[in-house]
Amino acid sequence: MMQLFLALSVPGLHAEELPTAQDLLAKVDANMTFESRSLEATMEVVKPKRTKTYTLQSYGRGADEAASEFLSPARDAGTKMLKRGDELWMYLPSIEKVQKLSGHMLRQGMMGSDVSYEDMMESSSWLTHYTATVTGSGEFEDQACWTLELKARQDDVSYPVRKVWVAKDSLVPVKQELYALSGMLIKVWTMHDVREIEGRYYPMRMRIEDKLQQDSYTEMRFANVSFSVPLEDEVFSQRWLER
Amino acid sequence: MVWLLRLAARNVFRNTRRSLLTTATVLLGTAMLTVALSFVGGLLGGLMSGVAATAGEVRIVTPEYELREALMPLDANIAPVEPVLEAVRARGYAAHPFLSSGVTATVGEDIGEVFCQVVGSDPSYYAEVLDLDERLVAGRLIEAERGESLLGLALAEDLGAEVGDELVVLGQTQDGSMSPVKTTVVGVVDVGNIISNRQAFMSLAELQWMIDLEGGALQVYVDSGADIGGAREVAQDLAQDPALAGLTIQAWNERDTFRQIYDLSRTIHFVLAGGIVFITALGVLNTMMMSVLERTGEVGVLRAMGMKGPSVVFMFVVEGLGIGLVGSVLGLALGTPVALYLQRHGIEIGQDVANKVAVPVNSTFYADLTPEIAVSAFLLGLLIAALGALVPALRATSIQPVDAMRSHR
Numbered sequence: 001m002m003q004l005f006l007a008l009s010v011p012g013l014h015a016e017e018l019p020t021a022q023d024l025l026a027k028v029d030a031n032m033t034f035e036s037r038s039l040e041a042t043m044e045v046v047k048p049k050r051t052k053t054y055t056l057q058s059y060g061r062g063a064d065e066a067a068s069e070f071l072s073p074a075r076d077a078g079t080k081m082l083k084r085g086d087e088l089w090m091y092l093p094s095i096e097k098v099q100k101l102s103g104h105m106l107r108q109g110m111m112g113s114d115v116s117y118e119d120m121m122e123s124s125s126w127l128t129h130y131t132a133t134v135t136g137s138g139e140f141e142d143q144a145c146w147t148l149e150l151k152a153r154q155d156d157v158s159y160p161v162r163k164v165w166v167a168k169d170s171l172v173p174v175k176q177e178l179y180a181l182s183g184m185l186i187k188v189w190t191m192h193d194v195r196e197i198e199g200r201y202y203p204m205r206m207r208i209e210d211k212l213q214q215d216s217y218t219e220m221r222f223a224n225v226s227f228s229v230p231l232e233d234e235v236f237s238q239r240w241l242e243r
Numbered sequence: 244m245v246w247l248l249r250l251a252a253r254n255v256f257r258n259t260r261r262s263l264l265t266t267a268t269v270l271l272g273t274a275m276l277t278v279a280l281s282f283v284g285g286l287l288g289g290l291m292s293g294v295a296a297t298a299g300e301v302r303i304v305t306p307e308y309e310l311r312e313a314l315m316p317l318d319a320n321i322a323p324v325e326p327v328l329e330a331v332r333a334r335g336y337a338a339h340p341f342l343s344s345g346v347t348a349t350v351g352e353d354i355g356e357v358f359c360q361v362v363g364s365d366p367s368y369y370a371e372v373l374d375l376d377e378r379l380v381a382g383r384l385i386e387a388e389r390g391e392s393l394l395g396l397a398l399a400e401d402l403g404a405e406v407g408d409e410l411v412v413l414g415q416t417q418d419g420s421m422s423p424v425k426t427t428v429v430g431v432v433d434v435g436n437i438i439s440n441r442q443a444f445m446s447l448a449e450l451q452w453m454i455d456l457e458g459g460a461l462q463v464y465v466d467s468g469a470d471i472g473g474a475r476e477v478a479q480d481l482a483q484d485p486a487l488a489g490l491t492i493q494a495w496n497e498r499d500t501f502r503q504i505y506d507l508s509r510t511i512h513f514v515l516a517g518g519i520v521f522i523t524a525l526g527v528l529n530t531m532m533m534s535v536l537e538r539t540g541e542v543g544v545l546r547a548m549g550m551k552g553p554s555v556v557f558m559f560v561v562e563g564l565g566i567g568l569v570g571s572v573l574g575l576a577l578g579t580p581v582a583l584y585l586q587r588h589g590i591e592i593g594q595d596v597a598n599k600v601a602v603p604v605n606s607t608f609y610a611d612l613t614p615e616i617a618v619s620a621f622l623l624g625l626l627i628a629a630l631g632a633l634v635p636a637l638r639a640t641s642i643q644p645v646d647a648m649r650s651h652r
Binding site for chain 1: 318321412413415417418419420421422423424452455
């Protein structure tokens with residue numbers, strides 16, 4: 001019964017067969033890539049000694065454009081980030097300057113979180129950068145999943161190996177283990193509370209654990225998620241950053 | 244006894260050229276000792292003072308900070324720092340909260356051109372420990388609680404910055420978040436060593452904001468106002484205070500890095516001072532020995548006339564001491580002005596050379612003439628001259644008078 005349910009939930013896949021990685025990731029991309037997206041986020045950065053909470057408004061368009069503005073706490077309010085293609089810009093209100101992030105800066109945690117700027121730069125299309133193999137079935141938080149192993153085609157990716165759990169029903173990559181070339185586990189990225197919003201599945205909570213830092217994780221909670229907000233070109237421009 | 248002293252004194256003037264030559268050797272030796280020991284002492288003392296000033300005579304940190312110090316862990320901080328400062332001050336010491344962080348700095352439009360260290364502390368640290376008020380090259384010290392900075396001379400040159408320019412530094416918060424700060428350069432200081440001259444100095448509040456560490460500090464520097472040699476006793480005294488329990492309290496020379504530098508400097512001091520004494524002693528001994536040995540025949544005659552061996556030795560030693568006394572006094576008279584000149588003006592080794600030294604070191608090395616060095620140089624001149632007379636005199640009296648008289652010496 002369960003197998004039947006799973007098969008039905010992923011159109012075109014038969015319960016007994018493993019899907020091809022190409023098909024599966026194409027469906028993941030189709031679900032997670034949107035024409036436009038608007039959401040409010042609360043980002044809780046938990047470190048051994050203290051926890052810091054940020055709120056931000058975020059907009060996205062396609063896979064390559066995203067803009068975010070931090071609303072709190074007071075010292076960070078007004079900080080804006082703009083992703084355009086493979087470039088990331090940041091407006092720093094305390095010095096009233098726009099800074100393009102590059103090189104080692106990209107490896108730093110965004111606002112001290114466990115999500116690096118480099119993580120934010122990633123395109124959702126893994127097939128471009130990785131050779132993927134579906135390794136079988138698994139489970140994450142009572143959700144039946146396909147398990148995949150992705151190996152980087154080039155050296156210029158942040159994580160040369162990824163193990164991904166894609167929920168069979170929602171096609172959301174609910175868990176990722178991100179590895180270095182040496183096989184060392186660097187991060188575990190999980191997605192929770194997946195809901196159907198405007199015809200697509202989207203997680204309302206994400207948790208990112210940096211395994212290189214003890215007792216450090218970041219949790220992001222989303223609200224007012226919408227995929228049908230008309231976004232003007234100006235939102236993704238440098239003029240918006242400095243406005 | 245008196246006749247022996249008279250004989251020794253007469254011997255000094257019997258061969259004026261020989262005595263003058265020996266006196267000149269002692270003079271030069273003593274002068275060289277005065278200058279060289281002052282210079283080596285000043286060089287290493289200056290190095291240690293620079294290190295202690297940079298590192299704090301005694302510092303208080305969290306154990307975690309000490310463990311990960313090389314990584315500059317901004318999250319291993321003391322917060323709030325005020326109770327720690329109060330506890331230290333209650334024991335009669337000056338206490339300064341201290342913050343530092345690696346940043347990129349610029350005075351232009353682009354962010355992050357020059358890597359440097361930015362330091363944050365209270366005004367008394369800048370005025371009393373670093374003496375920045377006396378080291379201003381341009382402008383003034385920080386007066387406002389925020390928005391002002393001072394630049395070390397080398398950093399100002401690297402940035403092409405002048406007083407009135409806008410300095411933007413891009414640092415990090417204790418969580419690792421990017422944290423930029425904009426200040427106006429209000430002064431440029433020549434701190435006296437290349438490490439500090441590559442730093443930017445800001446108010447404590449400015450650095451606390453940048454690091455997102457309200458009311459905290461990474462280190463507390465303790466200044467007893469006494470000689471840095473007593474730092475261990477100060478640290479032991481502070482360790483008794485229950486308010487400082489759980490914190491690491493270290494004298495500057497108890498810290499691994501500086502202990503190695505301290506031990507190395509002591510070894511260098513010993514080897515250099517020993518080498519200088521040895522070379523000087525060799526010259527003086529050689530002249531004194533030649534002066535006595537050429538009179539071996541004379542020793543034979545004195546012995547044949549009934550003078551006892553110890554009396555002969557005594558006579559030569561007194562002669563040596565007389566020459567040593569005159570030579571040492573004149574040597575001090577010659578060496579002291581030279582040492583004082585080097586103490587005032589120093590020797591410039593050049594910024595390029597100083598830049599290559601990993602520890603705080605000034606590009607000018609100064610001598611430090613202390614009473615101990617002057618007395619040591621004087622006594623060493625005297626002692627070496629006496630030894631120079633004693634050794635050959637002993638040898639001359641150990642041989643038979645008839646053999647001594649046959650000697651052509």
